[in-house]
Amino acid sequence: MDIFLQQLINGLVLGSVYALVALGYTMVYGILELINFAHGEITMIGAMVALAVIGALTLAAPGAPGVLLLGAGLAVAIPVCVALGLVIERVAYRPLRHAPRLAPLITAIGVSIVLQNVAMMIWGKQYIPFPGILPQGRHEILGATVSDVQVAILVLAVIIMLMLILVVQKTRLGRAMRATAQSRQVASLMGVDVNRVIAATFAIGSALAAVAGVMVSAYYGLAHYYMGFLLGLKAFSAAVLGGIGNLGGAMLGGLLLGLIESFGAGYIGDLTGGFLGSNYQDVFAFFVLIAVLVFRPSGLLGARGAERA
Amino acid sequence: MSALLAVNQLSVAYGGIQAVRELNLTVASGEMVCLIGANGAGKTTTLKALSGLLAPRSGSVHFDGQPIARLPPHEIARRGLALVPEGRGMFPRMSVAENLMMGAYARNDRAAIARDLDQVYALLPRLTERRAQLAGLLSGGEQQMLALGRAMMARPRLLLLDEPSMGLAPLMVQAVFDIIRKIAADGVAVLLIEQNAHLALKTCSRGYVLENGVVAASGAAADLAADPAVRQAYLGE
Ligand SMILES: Nc1ncnc2c1ncn2[C@@H]1O[C@H](COP(=O)(O)OP(=O)(O)O)[C@@H](O)[C@H]1O
Numbered sequence: 001m002d003i004f005l006q007q008l009i010n011g012l013v014l015g016s017v018y019a020l021v022a023l024g025y026t027m028v029y030g031i032l033e034l035i036n037f038a039h040g041e042i043t044m045i046g047a048m049v050a051l052a053v054i055g056a057l058t059l060a061a062p063g064a065p066g067v068l069l070l071g072a073g074l075a076v077a078i079p080v081c082v083a084l085g086l087v088i089e090r091v092a093y094r095p096l097r098h099a100p101r102l103a104p105l106i107t108a109i110g111v112s113i114v115l116q117n118v119a120m121m122i123w124g125k126q127y128i129p130f131p132g133i134l135p136q137g138r139h140e141i142l143g144a145t146v147s148d149v150q151v152a153i154l155v156l157a158v159i160i161m162l163m164l165i166l167v168v169q170k171t172r173l174g175r176a177m178r179a180t181a182q183s184r185q186v187a188s189l190m191g192v193d194v195n196r197v198i199a200a201t202f203a204i205g206s207a208l209a210a211v212a213g214v215m216v217s218a219y220y221g222l223a224h225y226y227m228g229f230l231l232g233l234k235a236f237s238a239a240v241l242g243g244i245g246n247l248g249g250a251m252l253g254g255l256l257l258g259l260i261e262s263f264g265a266g267y268i269g270d271l272t273g274g275f276l277g278s279n280y281q282d283v284f285a286f287f288v289l290i291a292v293l294v295f296r297p298s299g300l301l302g303a304r305g306a307e308r309a
Numbered sequence: 310m311s312a313l314l315a316v317n318q319l320s321v322a323y324g325g326i327q328a329v330r331e332l333n334l335t336v337a338s339g340e341m342v343c344l345i346g347a348n349g350a351g352k353t354t355t356l357k358a359l360s361g362l363l364a365p366r367s368g369s370v371h372f373d374g375q376p377i378a379r380l381p382p383h384e385i386a387r388r389g390l391a392l393v394p395e396g397r398g399m400f401p402r403m404s405v406a407e408n409l410m411m412g413a414y415a416r417n418d419r420a421a422i423a424r425d426l427d428q429v430y431a432l433l434p435r436l437t438e439r440r441a442q443l444a445g446l447l448s449g450g451e452q453q454m455l456a457l458g459r460a461m462m463a464r465p466r467l468l469l470l471d472e473p474s475m476g477l478a479p480l481m482v483q484a485v486f487d488i489i490r491k492i493a494a495d496g497v498a499v500l501l502i503e504q505n506a507h508l509a510l511k512t513c514s515r516g517y518v519l520e521n522g523v524v525a526a527s528g529a530a531a532d533l534a535a536d537p538a539v540r541q542a543y544l545g546e
């Protein structure tokens with residue numbers, strides 16, 4: 001088996017999920033300069049809701065095709081997460097829009113704790129297995145193995161990202177989002193209802209998070225009320241790596257982080273002479289975060305400071 | 310005749326600081342009016358309040374007979390009042406063409422937008438050459454022209470201009486003011502704010518002089534320009 005190719009594939013799959021979540025952080029930051037720390041929890045809620053729907057449907061209609069069940073799960077999880085994102089923006093962030101910047105940050109952490117606890121009360125503390133409804137096919141490519149789930153995640157993530165680019169670059173809403181990110185005041189002078197644009201940004205980010213949450217739970221085969229924390233932190237690191245506020249940066253940062261983790265986990269044993277095992281893969285995100293913040297705080301594609309000058 | 314813009318006893322404050330006090334001002338349809346005054350007199354504050362960026366403390370603003378003083382900026386803009394803000398308000402990471410299209414954001418008459426775009430490019434040939442360039446990379450004068458062109462894309466009935474001459478070389482100031490006159494000649498009313506009182510009074514038919522947030526004098530531009538007090542304070546004599 002070709003380990004290099006295998007790590008590459010695993011890294012791209014994981015990275016495409018990070019990218020989807022990172023986009024949510026970066027879009028909100030781009031417009032509000034707010035780090036929506038509750039965003040990770042939205043991925044968790046997306047996974048939990050989808051699993052609940054899938055579970056209920058499997059009982060109600062045993063033998064229904066897995067892809068259909070998954071579609072139903074997403075069809076409920078996405079609007080739930082969108083609604084949640086909109087409520088969080090309206091209740092937790094909008095009233096603080098003119099407050100000192102620390103205030104919404106603290107609120108964001110508060111919202112995230114609330115969501116974790118609500119999820120724990122509803123779904124309990126145990127790991128919830130992802131039912132075996134999905135195709136289990138595995139394909140050999142040049143000595144590496146790719147599962148159907150991996151292919152589906154990668155293809156879906158790429159399609160979603162291309163659609164997002166199209167929306168942001170070519171549509172009226174996208175133009176309003178970019179204008180609002182560059183100057184809220186001037187955008188409003190152009191007739192842009194800035195509050196609606198901000199709400200739309202939260203809605204889009206939350207929809208991406210819902211999909212990403214379902215992807216992660218399908219990939220690892222489980223969901224948990226605490227899963228949003230680490231996923232959120234990693235995606236945030238990816239957004240910072242790419243240059244927070246920059247959409248292309250979030251995509252690049254997500255993919256890179258996925259690759260770093262995957263290769264890091266694959267080779268960390270060799271590098272440390274067996275002292276550290278692949279269970280240390282989670283630390284790479286934080287190495288990356290710290291290194292970027294120290295050496296290039298604007299991220300790989302972020303040049304906002306320079307552009308503003 | 311009722312005015313296009315009627316400002317009545319408008320007061321605006323930042324916290325406890327009164328920046329504009331009981332201001333009365335009118336602009337008729339198609340009229341060119343200027344508001345002159347020293348730095349810090351309250352000119353920008355006035356325009357921000359008129360366009361909805363600042364909530365007035367008291368007083369009323371009527372546009373086309375409708376009260377607008379409590380409306381958010383996007384709704385005021387959609388009624389046909391366009392502000393070209395101090396510092397030009399570029400979207401620096403958008404192209405010239407995209408900036409212009411943002412001016413037409415609230416409109417959906419595609420064919421007319423396309424015609425207006427052609428007209429704006431005809432009026433501002435320098436922008437035509439640079440339509441694909443990022444607005445942030447334009448010179449100050451080009452940015453001011455883009456800001457004017459973008460405001461025209463909204464098809465406003467009243468154009469509020471906050472110091473369009475600021476930071477521009479004399480030749481560029483001339484070019485910008487030529488464009489402003491052309492816009493006004495098309496029937497768009499203009500409320501022009503300037504520290505360059507000489508230029509403003511030469512361009513407009515009526516004027517107001519703002520001192521410490523209060524209207525100190527007003528009247529026909531020619532009369533203001535002849536007023537000894539105005540001449541001494543604002544025309545450098
Ligand atoms: N954001 C603000 N906060 C507090 N005071 C302000 C603010 N903006 C302007 N001011 C004050 O309001 C007064 C009027 O300012 P401004 O309207 O900008 O004057 P002008 O445009 O005529 O130069 C000044 O005394 C200024 O210091």
Ligand SMILES: [Mg+2]
Nearest residue numbers: 352353354395
């Ligand atoms: Mg000013």
